[in-house]
Amino acid sequence: MDPDAFAWLLTPPGQQLLARAEQACAEHADPVARAEAVRRTGASAERATTALAQAELRIRAVAKFGELASRMYFTPDGLEQATRLPVARHRAGRLTAATPHSLLDLGCGIGGDLVAFADAGLTAAGVDTDPLRVAIARANLEALDLPGAVQVADGTTLDLSPFDVVYADPARRGARGRVFDAEGWTPPWSFITSLLRRASVVKLAPGLDHDLVPGGIEAEWVSDRGDVKEAVLWSSWLATCARRATVLGAGGLATLTEEDDPWHLTPADRPVGDVGAFLYEPDGAVIRAGLVTAVAAGVDGRLVDPRIAWVTADAAYSTPFARGYRVVEEVPFREKPLRAALRARGIGALTIKTRGVAVTPEQLRPRLALRGDSAATLVLTRVADKGCAFLVEPLSPAQTAP
CATH class of the missing domain: 3.40.50.150 (Vaccinia Virus protein VP39)
Known part of the structure; x- marks a missing residue:
């Protein structure tokens, strides 16, 4: 689309064609059917293409702009x-x-x-x-x-x-x-x-x-x-502040800074310990901001490894800055005994979370060749420089303390 084509789209005839293109998108999932519906208006191929492309961009834009998308204009790159x-x-x-x-x-x-x-x-x-x-x-x-x-x-x-x-x-x-x-x-x-x-x-x-x-x-x-x-x-x-992690979600906005991290001035004193009853996976913004130990402080916990962004604690807490899991049990880390352990538990659907280990979930999952009716979440990580594997269950709000 060039500036002249966009200028025409803003005219009354252009707006009418755009409305017809949006109607075609609502009525037809097939791109060919959409295009045929717009061309039946008698518009030139160029103008029909411009209107239809804009209608389809508005649909894609809902993920970013919500209800405003239906009134806005876009380019693919924009x-x-x-x-x-x-x-x-x-x-x-x-x-x-x-x-x-x-x-x-x-x-x-x-x-x-x-x-x-x-x-x-x-x-x-x-x-x-x-x-x-x-x-x-x-x-x-x-x-x-x-x-x-x-x-x-x-x-x-x-x-x-x-x-x-x-x-x-x-x-x-x-x-x-x-x-x-x-x-x-x-x-x-x-x-x-x-x-x-x-x-x-x-x-x-x-x-x-x-x-x-x-x-x-x-x-x-x-x-x-x-x-x-x-x-x-x-x-x-x-x-x-110097560093901040801001988390936006359905519950609103939460923000964390280095002032919330009691160890930000003394990283050598970061708390590290054995995996407790619960694991916490910090939000990506927290990890990027280098504020994982602030999450540990917030859940009265510790790191499982000084270089890995997993927090562990002995109690369940609700925090907007991390996803919480109850540790069900430790299972073998090596692939062959791990496969046997998962099969013995009837696990057929597996969510795999890795951090600090050279394991690719997309490659590991087919090699495990799982069979069963149960679903589970597996955490593969390093604890005290040793590869470890844990079956975990995501915490629900009812299982956590504020």
Whole structure:
């Protein structure tokens, strides 16, 4: 889709064709049947393709934008790169608490973050070098009746001083795929570090190397419904800690920082001990933020190994920062006796969780050749430098103490 095709899509005839394409998507699961239904309107092949592609993108976008998706516009790349709405709203909420008068979104893409900023009441503007993305971002603000200005510009060449806060989400993919060299991002890491010397927020991939984070900057890892979605750098004007893990879920928001970790200043004193009656699997954001021992402190527990992100405790606790399991029994770690033990227990369906061991669940499961009517969860990990295996049961809320 080019800017002219998108501009036509916003006209009354374009909106009518888009509505027909959405109806076709609702009535037909088969892509061919959908296309035939849209072409029967008499639209040109190009316009029919544009409308149908947009209708299908709106369906895919529900996972990220919920009910707003049915009124928004997307490109495939723009949707893939856009922040999930709950995550964007969390970031906008933090910024609102800082009461900035204005915010500039550098490289705003299709405007997903702009939507969250504007909806939170922030005076926000966006720039992008791609005319189509700018047109889509502008249309999304208008479709949702939200204020905001968007224009085509290279943010690295602008005078940023009029804005209280600058937000950036560097592009980390190029024509050849993912770019691993931070200086090859758009904008490059050298620009990002200069940006962090003022009031700014930078969204990065969750695999961010801790060593890249400049001093005085808060690094926040955010997960949504169990998936680690991003790392966010908050400059010293906005930072409230050094490391933070934020977990978003059905129960709301929970956050953990190094101040919740009694061992954050003395890692050599981290508690390590034998596996107790319960195991806790920390959320990915907690692991990325290096706050596993904060979870251990929260459940009055300890690590099973100083280098592995499993926490064990002698009691059942409810925590938003980890999934809890009751340890049923220890079983053999070696494959042949493990297979025999699982078969003896009639286990036919097996969930395998590995950490700290060179075992791939997808490869192990068929080799076990399980037969039986029971289902189980198997944890393969290392305890005191020794491979261990445990059958466990996920804890339900009723089995845990707050």
